[in-house]
Amino acid sequence: MQITIDNLSYTYTDPSGQTVHALQSVSCSIDPGDFTGIIGRTGCGKTTLILLIAGLLTPTKGHIFLDGRDINDKSYDRNLLRQSIGVVFQYPEVQLFETTVEKDVAFGLTYSRLGSKEKEDRIEWALETMGFDFEKIRKQSPLALSGGEKRRVAIAGVLAVKPKILIFDEPIAGLDPYGRQNFMELVSRLNDDGTTIIMISHNMDALAEYTKRLIVLDEGKVIQSGKTRDIFLGWGRDTRGTEPQQIASLISKGKNTLLDDVVTYDDLIFALKKQLLGVEQHE
């Protein structure tokens, strides 16, 4: 599904009575099958943007089109919207509430037209996709699982609906590095299978490695959007960027030479081998 965001603004009044312009005249588009990262400082409007895309907030101005149709138009089928877009909020694990894992994952399918066998298959698929042994986990209490497991169960609940667009708000915050890597690989596989992914994250290294495109927000405005690699490379030496970029920048300054084209860890090792050994090929 093609997402087109046209001149979108969102304004609200905070508890102290001040008007907050959370988003101002944002225009961008996300193609079907894209893996798009949204980055920007805390409070720059990232979460507001995804809530608007998911139809959970109504814009003050502007439009969001899904395949050319305005989702805030009265004639737009809200059920279709809910089935098309799945949102995994920050700390989804706090939203678990059922007595067993399978019941929790099944909740999103309560009003679906699937038969009971199809529903069970769907739950099994969602939990197995999230790396669980279905038979082992299905009867367990979701509340007794570890933090990382709870998060995977919560995501399985969203996956079970099989949305065409999956939106994640800071999904890897709090996961350890291997957990983070496994999670990003899993999301990449969903993306390879055709699901459009939109992901908010502060983790530059993960975004650089896995996303195809980036939208950079600052104070409610889009300040950059484009291919992930181009954006990271365009920031140059003096911005924080990814950790390999920071290392490359330190070495470039110290050696007074340029370690170019470094965004990811593999890029860094390649550039160092080239510099130190004259090796020209990625192994």
Place this chain on the structure above:
Amino acid sequence: MVVNGKNISYSYDCNDTSYALRNVDLSIEQGEFVCILGCNGSGKSTLVRHLNALLQLQHGELTIAGIDVSNENDIWRLRRICGMVFQNPDNQFVSSVVEEDIAFGLENYEVPREEIPEKVNSALLLVDMEGYDKRAPNSLSGGQKQRIALAGVLALEPDIIIFDEVTAMLDPDGKQEVLEMMRKLHKAGKTIIAITHYVEEAVHADSVILMHEGKMIASGKTRDILTDVQLLKIAEIMPPMAVRVYYDLLDAGVKLKECPITNEELAEKICKLP
């Protein structure tokens, strides 16, 4: 030793069939900066929640600054000595105004009303947030929120401050702000205990305690632990990037003089190569 624990075990399961902590011995010196490193579910949070009696000791012994944590009469004294900052900044506020939020702990400890404003201001000064007393916590950035949460802890003048994955929710700038704050408090003589699974946050600690599956699998000098890739592998912890680069270069035939743990050290060693 300001923290002295022996043979600590803990189970969340009433049937005692699975242990979140198993026979952990813990000793931390006054003024030390210790990082407790471990993957999700390794028991690190369970361990430190014993230090200020958020979890009751089930097995073993534990004293903090001479106070036995299992003595319920000493809980308030204990929590004043041992303050804790948590992962999610938004979950830690009890008031919609910064100064009231910081005053909350002081009021609970029945600090005389006239002394509170000065203590609030000193705490704000310590976290470089002077002038923010009338602001709403929800109008602040993630790093600022964590610093306000920290100010609420500092107002009680604890000797030991525990940071439980406090950078997990922060953007890169916020992360640096909070890490800088830990270093500053350590320099000022506080005992710092930081829990994390990010090795890059451990590099500034004096020592590292490595947890895995509820057990302490190693403890020692930060450099020794963070460069031991076999040990980190057992703990399911990714080595610092500088260490990974060192070993990848070694495999390619480039030997640096010694294994660096920070990116700055790595860059310096590479720049010294002919």
